[in-house]
Structure formats: C-alpha cells, structure tokens
Amino acid sequence: MAQNDRTAFVMRDRSWHPRPYAPAYKTSVARSPQQALVSLQTPTASELTGPDFDHFALGLYDNDLLLNFRPGTEQDGLPIGERLIVYGRVVDQYNKPVAGTLVEIWQANAGGRYRHKKDAYRAPLDPNFGGVGRTITDADGWYRFRTIKPGPYPWPNDVNSWRPAHIHVSVMGPSISTRLVTQLYFEGDPLIPLCPIVHTLDDPDAVDTLTARLDMAAARPMDCLAYRFDIVTRGALQTYFENQS
Template identity: 55%
Template structure:
C-alpha cells in the first residue's frame, strides 16, 4: 500500500477478488505478476468529457427498438431495468453516462468472435446508453439475456447478466461491472462470481424483481442501484482501490 498522498490504494481483498483466481482460468494468464505502479493522471484523464441529453438518440435506452428492423422486435423475455446512481451518502449523482451491453435472449453476443451455436437475433443489437437525471435515475428496456457456456471448467455456464459502464467526469473515472438477476440458479455455480470472497459484495451485483415498476400483462421490471462509494458500494471490475 502506498502512502496517503498517492493516487493508488491497495485493493480490499476482503471484498474484491484477488487478481489471480485459478477457479477462473483466464485470470492465470492475465493477472499481473509484479506490484502495480501508480501513475500521475494527465489533465485529459481527470477532466471531461461532459455528457448531456442532447447527445442521446430517442431509442438509445430502448434495446427492444434501437436495432430492430421495421415491424420486427427481439425474441425473448421483455424486461425493464431501472435504478439510481448514488454516492456513498445515498445522494443522487446526475449527468452520469450509463452504458450497457449484453447477449441476446438465446445467450449470444452480436460479436464476430462469439462462436456459441445459439442464433443471432436480427432485431437485437445488445447495446444501449442513458444519462442519469437530477435524481440519479436511469432505465432501459431490453430482453433478458440468455445463459451461455464458456470454456473454463468442463460444464461452466454464465448466468443471465448485463455489462454496465458508468462514466464519471473524467476519462479515468470509467467504472465497469456486471449485473445479475434475482432468482437465477446459475449464480451460485458461476466461477466468475465465485472469485468474489464477500457474499454481501456478490449480492450487491444482483438486481431485484420490482413488480411495482412492471407493466401488467407485458413486461417485468428489475431494480438495481449503482453505489459509487462507501460501505454499500457496488463492486466494479476495474476500480483499483476496491470498496
């Protein structure tokens, strides 16, 4: 751990997984072998960009429609995802760019390197973005992503999950994590989630069913708040200082 004037504080391994976690095979090759070095951020990294609503298209947060062909719609379980971005004192954080990307309802990403045999949905792109309002609120419409197998252990499957990026006031403040869905039986079998030693930290990555925000006879809703700092903060994959 560096002194208090440094920009780098050691990761809290009681909450964050260590860099080397052999249960997740790819960490063996990509985890650092030498201590990390703290570098002074440049001006371009700690300032800008500034995001506003005028930079978003009308369908950017509607994954059901933003890639669909005329008259078409994605295949899968329709869901609404919503929540707030909050600081460590539960205060809303406005004007934050929240981006999501995901697999389609069959568990396949629209990416040339995805070789899973599930079909590509011609009406689903799998990407969206939103800017938080004055109360820190964001929401997306999408289809619930399907699980998919991955080459880790013999029969490992990823639970349904969404990738989230939260962009702060500078390029160095981009935070990335994954969100899961309440009740998914694959969560307790997932090798990636298993690298997180703190059960409470794992639970903070799970969106809760929110029937109050659902559309009757049409769409279920899930709520997931993103907490940037403090004891109840969301676990981020690339947040060096941990929780």
C-alpha cells in the same frame, strides 16, 4: 475524513474485491497482476473532474433495446425473449446522485448469443436485437432501459461452465477516474453460485451488489417485468466492478 467532502477518495477494502490471482477463473490467470498493486494517494485535477454530457445527443431509442437495432414501430418486428425494464440510480459513496452521467449496457440475446463475430455459440442471432444501449442519468441519478432478458451461455472455463444471465454495465461516474465497468445478475438465478467468476468474490455482500432485484411495482402489466439495479460508483459500499480487481 469529513462526510461533506464530496471529492475525497475513500480507501477501498481489498477484502471486498476479488483475489488478484484466481486459478479457478482460468482466463484471468495470464492477466493477473505480477507486481504489487499501487494505490492513488493524492488525486489530480484530471481525476476529480469528469466529462460534461449536457450536450450529448442521444437517439430516440438509445435506451430501448427492443427498438434501437431496427428502429420503427413495435409491429415491424421485435426481439424474441422476456421483456424487461432495467432501471436504478447511480450514486457516489455518500449516496449523492450522480446526475448527467453516461450509462451504457451490452448483452447477449435471449438465446445467450452476442452479436459479435467471435461469438461461436450455437444459439441463433436475433435479427431484431443488437444488444447495446445507452442513456444519461437524470438530476436524481436515475437511469432506465427497456430490453429482453439475456440467456445463459457456455464458456470454456472447464468442461461444463455456464455464465448466468447477465448484462454488462459501464458508468462514467462523477469523474474520469470513476469510469467503471461491471455486470448485473438477476435475482434467483441458480447459476450465480456456480459461476467461477462469482467465486472470485469472497464476501457474499459483494455478490449482492451485482444482483438486480425484481420490482413488481415498476413492472408494466401485460407487458414487462422490472428489475432494479443501483450503482455505487466508489467508496466503502461501492458496487463491485470487474475492472477494479
């Protein structure tokens, strides 16, 4: 396939993705495929064209999770927790920037609690933190959020399973067929190698694509640290996505 063919799909390496059946990740067992997987052979026009976000109206604080739940000034009450900048580039399999695409995030608060009615974890809700944000990539594929570092939390996979600190990420990509969902972890978190979900990935390089790197050059002195998380939407080097198991 020619390298200048920007619309062609690259065959995915199945060894890069998690095993379809992973008994150690217990809640996934009932959702594991029961039939052979089917691969797209010839993408249709609807799969190669994407939504146009040029006229998508964003709010002033949509990408600022410190302010977007209770819009106002920083003196009006801020979320509790470690302040962070999370940023990076969205690119395709040829390292071409994916410009003008929608990136959305959602996360737990600093105590590991989601603002969701079914989250029964004992950690308290933060009255100043909603835990969701969105932005659109610029001409070079860059995105940026300001938020707080989410806390780890227990989950009933086994007697003492804990999720590492993580942020869920949805990116539309260059077309309808590349709307993908993943999650980022933070460099150096000791819970990453203990997580049953992470254990579904056999290739350490695949886990590496999910790890945001500390970037002191992008940190704001006396304000917040910065982590960089680049996203490859598809192809041989794509970021692992949880909806492409």
